[in-house]
Amino acid sequence: EPEVTQTPSHQVTQMGQEVILRCVPISNHLYFYWYRQILGQKVEFLVSFYNNEISEKSEIFDDQFSVERPDGSNFTLKIRSTKLEDSAMYFCASSRSAGELFFGEGSRLTVL
Amino acid sequence: QKEVEQNSGPLSVPEGAIASLNCTYSDRGSQSFFWYRQYSGKSPELIMSIYSNGDKEDGRFTAQLNKASQYVSLLIRDSQPSDSATYLCAVNKSGGSNYKLTFGKGTLLTVNP
Numbered sequence: 001e002p003e004v005t006q007t008p009s010h011q012v013t014q015m016g017q018e019v020i021l022r023c024v025p026i027s028n029h030l031y032f033y034w035y036r037q038i039l040g041q042k043v044e045f046l047v048s049f050y051n052n053e054i055s056e057k058s059e060i061f062d063d064q065f066s067v068e069r070p071d072g073s074n075f076t077l078k079i080r081s082t083k084l085e086d087s088a089m090y091f092c093a094s095s096r097s098a099g100e101l102f103f104g105e106g107s108r109l110t111v112l
Numbered sequence: 113q114k115e116v117e118q119n120s121g122p123l124s125v126p127e128g129a130i131a132s133l134n135c136t137y138s139d140r141g142s143q144s145f146f147w148y149r150q151y152s153g154k155s156p157e158l159i160m161s162i163y164s165n166g167d168k169e170d171g172r173f174t175a176q177l178n179k180a181s182q183y184v185s186l187l188i189r190d191s192q193p194s195d196s197a198t199y200l201c202a203v204n205k206s207g208g209s210n211y212k213l214t215f216g217k218g219t220l221l222t223v224n225p
Binding site for chain 2: 033041042043044048056091099100103104105
């Protein structure tokens with residue numbers, strides 16, 4: 001069964017460093033997303049991406065965040081200068097249509 | 113008012129019983145509704161989607177939607193210990209074509225053997 005894959009599974013970084021989280025969405029999906037979940041809290045929307053551009057972003061997704069689809073398969077989330085409060089599980093998701101999002105296993109980011 | 117509200121639980125049921133999970137949402141124009149299951153430390157896993165008022169059954173799971181009451185529920189029949197997880201209600205807010213989902217905080221379900 002096709003699945004969304006994410007790397008790395010866990011990244012530890014120092015505050016102020018740049019981090020890139022990578023995702024390979026399901027191949028015939030057209031919509032891509034990043035969500036995050038701070039420990040013990042709800043899953044929060046960060047950004048959606050369609051047709052090679054951002055279609056919607058949340059207040060969390062400020063200038064420190066960016067997304068890119070550098071080729072036909074990868075979808076990346078970059079955090080330019082990490083802060084302590086960026087520590088969370090970051091989930092990539094994709095969907096073909098109708099809102100049925102399929103999530104990857106997540107990348108746990110720890111900022112020290 | 114919270115956008116998607118769920119009772120955080122924990123909800124504890126004995127094995128074989130019916131577990132009933134509830135969710136209310138604030139955006140009356142919401143069109144699509146989803147239940148995800150999330151095991152501790154894992155990612156959300158889609159269980160059910162529902163788009164029209166009424167019931168939708170899939171195996172042991174039944175989703176119920178009442179748009180007039182802005183209420184959606186999930187029933188799990190013959191609950192198994194493996195059903196123990198946090199159940200997330202998610203709603204597709206109206207407008208746009210990007211299928212952004214807003215999640216509730218989830219209800220922790222424990223099924224006791």
